[in-house]
Amino acid sequence: MLSKSCIYALRSIVFLAYNASFDSKIGIKKIAEELDLPTHYTGKILQQLTKNKIIQSVKGPNGGFYLNEKSQEIELIEVIEVIDGLEFFTNCGLGLKECSEEHPCPLHYDFKIYRDGLWNLFSSKSILDLVSKIEDGDAFIKNFEKK
Amino acid sequence: MLSKSCIYALRSIVFLAYNASFDSKIGIKKIAEELDLPTHYTGKILQQLTKNKIIQSVKGPNGGFYLNEKSQEIELIEVIEVIDGLEFFTNCGLGLKECSEEHPCPLHYDFKIYRDGLWNLFSSKSILDLVSKIEDGDAFIKNFEKK
DNA sequence: ATAATAAAAGATAGTCATATCTTTTATTAT
DNA sequence: ATAATAAAAGATATGACTATCTTTTATTAT
Numbered sequence: 001m002l003s004k005s006c007i008y009a010l011r012s013i014v015f016l017a018y019n020a021s022f023d024s025k026i027g028i029k030k031i032a033e034e035l036d037l038p039t040h041y042t043g044k045i046l047q048q049l050t051k052n053k054i055i056q057s058v059k060g061p062n063g064g065f066y067l068n069e070k071s072q073e074i075e076l077i078e079v080i081e082v083i084d085g086l087e088f089f090t091n092c093g094l095g096l097k098e099c100s101e102e103h104p105c106p107l108h109y110d111f112k113i114y115r116d117g118l119w120n121l122f123s124s125k126s127i128l129d130l131v132s133k134i135e136d137g138d139a140f141i142k143n144f145e146k147k
Numbered sequence: 148m149l150s151k152s153c154i155y156a157l158r159s160i161v162f163l164a165y166n167a168s169f170d171s172k173i174g175i176k177k178i179a180e181e182l183d184l185p186t187h188y189t190g191k192i193l194q195q196l197t198k199n200k201i202i203q204s205v206k207g208p209n210g211g212f213y214l215n216e217k218s219q220e221i222e223l224i225e226v227i228e229v230i231d232g233l234e235f236f237t238n239c240g241l242g243l244k245e246c247s248e249e250h251p252c253p254l255h256y257d258f259k260i261y262r263d264g265l266w267n268l269f270s271s272k273s274i275l276d277l278v279s280k281i282e283d284g285d286a287f288i289k290n291f292e293k294k
Numbered sequence: 295a296t297a298a299t300a301a302a303a304g305a306t307a308g309t310c311a312t313a314t315c316t317t318t319t320a321t322t323a324t
Numbered sequence: 325a326t327a328a329t330a331a332a333a334g335a336t337a338t339g340a341c342t343a344t345c346t347t348t349t350a351t352t353a354t
Contacts, residue, residue, distance in 0.1 A: 001148060001235060004312070007242040027330060041313045047332060060321030061329045088148060095154040106280035110268050114261045121257050133253035151342070174300060188343045194302060207351030208299040 001118075006083040009045050010130075011035050013055060013079065017067050017127045018134065025057075025064030045083070052082045067127070076130075077122040089119045148265075153230040156192050157277075158182050160202060160226065164214050164278045172204075172211030192230070199229045214274070223277075224269040236266045 002010075012031055020026045028046060032039040046065055050057045054074060057065045080086070092099035093111035101108075149157075159178055167173045175193060179186040193212055197204045201221060204212045227233070239246030240258035248255075 001240065002242070004242070010241065029330090038313055040315065043331075044313085044333095050331085057331060058321075059319080059329085059331045061323065063321070063330050065331090093148065094157065095149070095151070106277045107268070107272065110272075111265075114264045114268065117261045117264070118258075121254070121261065125254065125257075130253045176300090185343055187345065190301075191303095191343085197301085204301060205351075206299085206301045206349080208353065210300050210351070212301090 001088060002080065003084050005045055006080055008035075008037055008042060009049060009054075009079055009083050010076065012037075012042065012046060012065075013049070013067065013071075013074075013127055014130050014134075016055060016065055017072055017131045020064070020066040022056075022066055022068070025062065025066045027064040031065070048082060049079070054079055054082060072128045072131075073126050075123055076125050076127070077119065080122060089115055148235060149227065150231050152192055153227055155182075155184055155189060156196060156201075156226055156230050157223065159184075159189065159193060159212075160196070160214070160218075160221075160274055161277050161281075163202060163212055164219055164274050165281065167211070167213040169203075169213055169215070172209065172213045174211040178212070195229060196226070201226055201229055219275045219278075220273050222270055223272050223274070224266065227269060236262055 012035065015031060015035055016026060028039060028043045031037070031046070032042045035042075046055065046057070049055045050065070053071075055065055055071055056068050057063070077086075092105050093107055093115065094105045096105045099105040099108055105111075159182065162178060162182055163173060175186060175190045178184070178193070179189045182189075193202065193204070196202045197212070200218075202212055202218055203215050204210070224233075239252050240254055240262065241252045243252045246252040246255055252258075
């Protein structure tokens with residue numbers, strides 16, 4: 001459901017929230033290394049997140065990425081919107097062009113329950129919520145599917 | 148969530164259930180034309196469905212595709228399994244390799260509700276269920292996103 | 295048997311998400 | 325000012341899904 005890029009983004013952000021701060025920024029290389037991600041691809045994603053104010057960055061020596069206080073409160077759905085877009089949450093499950101309460105597809109009402117449920121879930125969890133559930137940080141950071 | 152191929156498959160099957168029978172089979176050309184789908188691509192999908200006994204086919208003159216009685220009772224999840232696979236319903240929402248009741252990801256329990264809900268939805272609806280909800284067949288057949 | 299029909303199978307092309315590398319720009323410390 | 329650092333930007337490559345075309349095989353009607 002979430003693209004690989006989006007999951008890379010979420011992992012990176014959680015990693016930053018957990019480990020970085022304005023006074024100790026973390027660079028692309030370090031992030032990619034710790035999360036075992038392709039360096040340049042990760043750079044692209046971080047760049048996109050920075051441009052959309054999801055995370056912060058500083059260039060030059062001692063530069064890198066970090067999250068300011070506001071960013072830590074960002075909801076997961078905002079990250080999803082930037083990376084994947086919200087099509088999943090707005091489009092008909094059966095691909096109907098016009099599917100609505102007035103002209104529902106055969107699965108409309110059933111499908112809507114779960115689609116809206118996921119929307120609400122991602123809209124109610126912040127980066128900090130994820131961080132707070134990490135009991136041993138490493139398991140969350142290291143345990144990802146590579147393929 | 149469902150791939151384009153999978154939606155093409157579902158539309159084709161519903162169209163067949165609605166319009167075809169052993170005594171009046173429908174060929175690829177006709178199906179593609181009526182549903183406004185790419186002919187050869189649709190052929191490939193129907194072929195895949197036939198191979199997996201989701202639909203039936205007969206070659207030669209007066210041949211084409213149709214659904215036998217058993218096929219009409221097929222659940223949507225079976226079509227999804229053949230075309231897209233069940234990864235969506237079995238994998239961790241955050242891409243964790245090992246995510247389970249014992250080692251849950253930060254979203255595991257919340258996410259599971261909706262993932263399982265969708266699984267159950269697709270497992271409880273048959274082709275005939277979709278057909279029976281078509282009040283005016285054309286709207287369902289014609290109203291699909293092309294892109 | 296033969297010709298016509300239509301699905302099955304194989305080969306090829308396009309597109310988009312994923313991934314990588316190189317060059318440029320901005321910042322900081324010296 | 326200068327050199328070092330690190331993100332930003334641009335160009336390119338890869339793979340999977342989507343799409344199309346051609347050839348082969350099977351069936352039916354004559």
